[in-house]
Amino acid sequence: MGLEETISANIKKAQNLREQGIEPYPIRTPETRAIAEVKTRFEENPLDDVVGVAGRLTGRRAHGKVAFGDIQDETGKIQLFMRSQEIGPEGMDLFNGLDLGDWVWARGPVVRTRRGEISVDVRELVLLSKSLRPFPDKWKGIADPEIRYRQRYVDLMVNPSVKQVFRKRATVIDSLRELLQQRGFLEVETPALQPLYGGAAARPFVTHHHVLDSTLYLRIALELHLKRLLVGGLRRVFEIGKCFRNEGMDRLHNPEFTLLEAYEAFSDSEGMMSLTEDLIRAAALAACGRLDIEYQGTPIDLGAQFECLSMIPTLSERLSLDPMTAPLDDLAHACHVRGVEEIPEKADRTWFIDRLFSVAVEPELVQPTFVTGHPLDMSPLAKSGEDDPERASRFELFVAGRELVNGYSELNDPVKQRERLLRQRRNETFEEHLVDEDFLRALEYGMPPAGGLGLGVDRLVMLLTDQQSIQDVILFPQMRPEAEKAKGDVPLVGIDASALVPIHVDQMRRA
RNA sequence: GGGGGCGUAGCUCAGUUGGCAGAGCAGCAGACUUUUAAUCUGACGGUCGCAGGUUCGAUUCCUGCCGCCCUCACCA
Helix, strand or coil: CCHHHHHHHHHHHHHHHHHCCCCCCCCCCCCCECHHHHHHHHHHCCCCCEEEEEEEEEEEEECCCEEEEEEECCCCEEEEEEEHHHHHHHHHHHHHCCCCCCEEEEEEEEEECCCCCEEEECCEEEEEECCCCCCCECCCECCCHHHHHHCHHHHHHHCHHHHHHHHHHHHHHHHHHHHHHHCCCEECCCCCEECCCCCCCCCCCEEEECCCCEEEEECCCCHHHHHHHHHCCCCEEEEEEEEECCCCCECCECCEEEEEEEEEECCCHHHHHHHHHHHHHHHHHHHHCCCEEEECCEEEECCCCCEEEEHHHHHHHHHCCCCCCCCHHHHHHHHHHCCCCCCCCCCCHHHHHHHHHHHHCHHHCCCCEEEECCEHHHCCCECECCCCCCEECEEEEEECCEEEEEEEEECCCHHHHHHHHHHHHHHCCCCCCCCCHHHHHHHHHCCCCEEEEEEEHHHHHHHHHCCCCHHHCCCCCCCCCCCCCCCCCCCCCCCCHHHCCCCCHHHHHHC
16 A cells, blocks of 8 residues: 555544544543553552553554554553453454554553563553554664654654653753853843844844844854843853854754853853863763763763863974964965865965864864964954963864864953954955944943853764764754655645635734 | 765665566554564555656666765855
């Protein structure tokens, strides 16, 4: 039977049940216990406990007058033991008419079958929700990454490890939030829709507000609003939120991603480095229960003192030339040697340093490593360092060859800030990037000296769940829209299309 | 955007050096009173991603397109 036939056959099954007085999509679920809890309780104390459980049917083994089924809820799986003598022929018929994927509720004493499987000896069976689509292969599950990402619900129902990843994701975020709150950071929410974007160099998503008749952008970073709050007198603030960058997608980049940014008045880059270590360790302990973890087969020790490298001397040593003084031709040559094919017209010293560092040094920063002392014009929102005015008081944390955290002593001199933003603006290649005058106005009221950090939450989750693609830690990663005639899609089977009244766009808007 | 790989039944995958399209699971019909990837019997299920081209004949070869994955580029 093909897909369409299967679906219409299942719609018919549901109709038949209705005719027999069985509602295939009832409102109420009788009292239900978590499957994992039922099993552990039985193991501790195998009383003849009668329980109600609810879950999705994931397996069925029928033997005539006896049958077995597996149901699965979020906590685990338990076997249903169906006996004609207990539940009657109608009960057996109902059970045998179920499809894998159906949600059911069952009640009965918990028992152990002859083969030792903890089971519910079913005395009452209720269909909770009829599934119309065929259930994926019970043994192999879903392997096609396209289905896994586009139809995460299917991935989740058959691939148990996926659920684990997203549980850990929640644990990681909880632990970050908890630690910051313990330290007196106030969690805030700032606008995601903004008339101006800033705080990073990235191309924004652009949208339009009808009533205001104005262009709005989705934020590319949280920074500029959080700093306004420091101006307002909030001493410690943080936000965990989605940011949006209209750039390429790959295993480390999704157009929308989750950023944690935290700002602390009277702190600085060094204070933020220490906070970074604490955050990473708290998250690791919460998610993995340990600090010595493994990522893609490589042991990573988050417990040891994080190494600290100065960007320019490290690069200089690696290239055997001083990137701050060497002729640009030499830097271009170094790029070619390392397989960097294209060098843009606009490439200046900063570009070369950034690029060379990322190809020559970053991949080797496997153990947690702070990189400090970035060139100042790579860091327009950071203060310059005390020793060298051309270097920023800034750090980036790399783990497993990737940037995880970026932080600095926040620039609070409004005059310098304006200068640096204007200089930055001249370098912009894409659209006109307006300077955020309100941000500068805020600084002009006086922002206390402060440290700030930004942490890529998705990447941290990747590290702690040992996933190699950002798509594996985002429930619904961005994909190209499905074609009109989508894979596995079928027309409205079993539905009288004439009953569907078209709705006007105007009406939808009002709704 | 460049390069590489992949796309076959609802799912997981074989296969065709160009000649009637295959399996397991699921689904359908039946048998079965302790199974757990149950077993057994039977029938069904395909626009071989889409569109062109070459050919007596294309799922197979060629071109273009679509989608996914990898990689490079872009990306503070």
